[in-house]
Amino acid sequence: MDQTYILLLLLAPLAGFILNVFFGKKAGHNGAGYLATFAVFISFCVTLMYFLQINKTATPVQVNLFEWFSFGKVTVNMGILLDQLSLLWLMFVTGIGTLIHLYSVSYMHDDENRHKFFAYLNLFIFFMLLLVTGDNLLVMFIGWEGVGLCSYLLIGFWYKNQDYNDAAKKAFIMNRIGDLGFLIGMFIIAYLTKTLDYAQIPDAIKFKLSLLQEPQQMKFISALSIAALALFIGACGKSAQIPLYTWLPDAMAGPTPVSALIHAATMVTAGIFMVTRMHFLFDLAPNVQNVIAIVGAVTSIVAATIGLVQNDIKKVLAYSTVSQLGLMFLALGLGAYEVAVFHVITHAFFKACLFLGSGSVIHALHGEQDMRKMGALKKWMPITYITFLISSLAISGIPPFSGFFSKDEILMTAFHENKVLYVIGSVASIMTAFYMFRLLYLTFFKDFRGTEEQKHHLHESPALITFPLIVLAILAAIGGLISFPGASWLNQYLAPVLGAKEHGEHHLGTTEYALMAVAVIGGLIGIGIAYAKYLKKGEVPPADEEMTGLHKVLYHKYYIDEAYEFLFVKPINALSTFFRDTLETALSGFVYGFGKVTNAIGDQGRLLQNGSVGRYLFFFVMGMVAIVSYLFYNKIV
Template sequence: MMEFVWLIPGLPLLGFLILSLFNKYIPKSASGYIASAMLLGSFLVVLSLLIPAVSGTLVAKEPFVLFNWIQAGNLNLSLSFQIDNLSIWFMSIITGVGFLIHMYSISYMHDDEGVTRYFSYLNLFIFSMLLLVMGSNFAVMFMGWEGVGLCSYLLIGFWFKNQNYNDAAKKAFIMNRIGDLGFLLGMLLIYHQFGTLEYTAVFEQVSKIINPNEISGVLLAITLLLFVGAMGKSAQIPLYTWLPDAMAGPTPVSALIHAATMVTAGIYMIARSNVLYSMAPMTLDIIFVIGTSTAILAALIGLTQTDIKKVLAYSTVSQLGFMFMAIGLGGYSAGVFHVTTHAFFKALLFLGAGSVIHAMGGEQDIRKMGGLMKKLPITSITFIIATLAIAGIPPLAGFFSKDAILALAFEASPLKWGLGVFAALLTTFYMFRMLFLTFFGEFRGTQHQKEHLHESPLLMTIPLMILAALTLLAGFIEIPHVFVHEGSNWFSHYLAAAHVPLLEASSISASTEFVLMGSALTLVLLVILSTYIIYVSKKTLPASSESDLSALDKLSYNKFYVDELYDTIILKPIAFFSDIFHNIIEKNFIDRIVNFSGKSIQWSGKTIRFVQSGDVNTYTIFMVIGIVVILFLNFIL
């Protein structure tokens, strides 16, 4: 099957080219089907790789070289693909979930005037993301990395007539650029240190290092710089603020960015270069701290948001924090496992939210919803499944992935476990708050909206059902060893074939682990119960105006004023200095120099033109003088 590997990114690229070049000739209704067909094609190719990979018959080969890309001096870069268990896994998520989102979009976007443009961006997005995970060297990954950033800009600002949306798009792009700079520097440092950018060559050299202390400084710098890139893409403190704003894009785009692509790039990159990271324990500690604080901070903000998509956005940031927590503890496979389960239930949540917004005629405020259960049965049930999964109720996917991370944390220290559980409880609270406010109780919208309420068409609900099934089942690929005697932790073993280290069997005893699971689960159930009491029994509503909020709520509602903080410490000084440079340096110096050169030429022209008097005698005199001077210089000197 290896010969067809190039089709995987090739088909979405083809789709992008067709849709963007023949935009005018393609009927609007057809564009979605073209884009989806391309993705289905590449999903099928991925599937033909996934099956041997899962059954263990995939022969790990050399990278699949497409062509030589850059050859200059010692630098030898090829556009080549690394096909192993890790990249195949990500490819499956990207094309699989991506396909479902494409399908959903056909219906969701059917009456938008720019629907062809939308699908061409969507295909480009998938293409870039595939390039990112398939590349066999850091340069190809970087190309995909940049492409993803560009596509997120294009899609977030898809409705470009709204200036706020444009600003959100720019914010996402700029934040990502900051991260990308880190990634680029890290990449250059790798080249400087190892003389190559190919994964296999770099990791081989790293693993041969006998005395890690010798180059620990360089490794620390490389890993930290790469992590800065991951911070930007995967929305970690301090570069996370773009992600909630990214909700400006159409809802399926949010699902795509948050679940299947883009934000998982950082996790993938670290899992891929785990050899480097394992050599730099200090970076891992930093990652853990940042991951944990992101998980908790974003969850705290999520508690009081009233926009259904904003809640989900902060939930994504928080879950990404969880993944980095796992990675910081050295559990690369646990991180990737959480990426997988998160991809399913977060895509489901976003698409469900899209279905709700669709039914509500564009309304996104959960205070104006309620009681949608009766009118949107499929959406509600799938949404409930996803919410249970994200809260970590067994046997749904989220339970297993979260438990894997929490067990790792407990092994490191009970305090870390406590922090993880705290973040999980916050997650449970805001997710159930949203669930109860949206689907339970009485309808609080206008009469007009109430009559308009309807379940979404099949094209939208089928992806929901498929994702719900995946959410139900995905957890079983990594059953903790305490439950079964054989075949436990299948996923970790699967990834181990792609050089993702297998964490040694947990040193905690089975009984301790059961106690941990049980206590976490009890707490989660208690939180659900209290949420139920607050929002369903007592019918509490979030305050309708900001002034009614208590101080703490206000802090959370306003996102801890992080945007304002950035505004004050970064944007304001920049604006201030720009102002100074503009008014003093630019206007007084640069402008004057430029104007002087122009004016001096004008002035000299004005003055010298009188020499041309039109008097032939004067000309001849000048001519004779000239000849005399030339002769004088020639013969006498």
């Protein structure tokens, strides 16, 4: 029975993809959208059923669909594992996925290729489900690659714009760099432990360590550390960490629902999921954990500084996503896996709401994304404004909204483990509050700065857009209750997977209350600076050509894209040009020479075929004489 329900969970979105590919265009104006939404809703219902069941019994469900293949001592099954960790991910992937599909029905209403769009969204959900539910690294890798492919298809969905195509290729290539790290780590683990199953790898490691003497044990652990580092490189690519983060802001080229689903709530959290799933491996590699924490902290502060001055509403949210992912990796590097998962969940709520809210604004302004050409929209779009405000308060860490609890746990853990990383995370959080309320004030307050035509058509978005916003805003407001300080349901729920940890269950004392106060004051300072600058003084960011100094450097993202262009793209292009213009030309000439000789022989041979029966008989007789002579000479006959 479990196998039937699990197949329904996995295959419903795949069926939606297939039906939309072949019949979506004939399904009526919104038929493709409703079909895709229903397919994901089915997966959500099955997920909810298992979530309630496992929350009650605490017994994971594992189904081996079939044995995939074997090589040497390694056997890989197509197995599905529904435990506490995978079900948490499934809940927000399918739940938020359903809301975003519903939102997209209205948002993509006028697009001529909307059936393709919904087909791609369904395919993405299918691969994300496979990534999360697989019971071994190879099944996870199938989903890992699949979501990368769908990301490419969706970012470049409006393919008539070459810039969007370039953004899609950039995302695809940078993810392939990380994926190579994932593959290397997976091969090392398979070689060392002779298995890729999550349940068997820890036991295999313990057994191997018990057989080895101390010098060999250290070598074995060093090899495992290399595997952990390689897996982390894979996570850097998928979850947009330094140095593989520049693809995510460019991925805003895709339709806004894509940004909300893939680049806020699901795909970019795949790296967090993988590290958390393999926590037993990273716990054996403290040096790698230190690297993860440092990379996460640096990513959070670098992305936050860039977000301070961006003027594209989606670019601000994109750099905010990179920064928040950095905080999650900071928690992972400190061994606080539950805390990282907590922030993943709350971030999915408020960031999906923020992206969909930005889409509502862009929809009302007929494609305008520059905040310098917005303003006063709360008068025309009250629902969008209120939901955006709630989510902005949540991401800024203001109580009692969800982001306060999850971000506070990260900073509290960092304070107890590494004061320097705590300071970096705190500064990044203050910057987050500033740029989010900078966005809010520039978009919804003061005077409208767009065109008169835009002003004339301003209105609140349709119900299919505002309903998901309201649901997500409610979740962003109350989602922090799942891990209330000192009484965390989430930590208890995850304990069977992650074990009892000292992190994530802080006993509230004077120090903890002081840290909470500091975090809240920091958030209020960021909001206050934004208020004084953009609401009280009514400042508007300068035009691109008027920027100078540090403002210009931050606006151009530290010129990192230009550096990558100079260091990697241009040399590779030059090398490919060399091969094309020299070696390929020489080889082509050589190959063409063979072709010319063959053509010349053919031309001469063609002259013999002139229709003369006498000549044909002559050659026939000569051929027969030659064959008979050869046979007599060699005494064969």
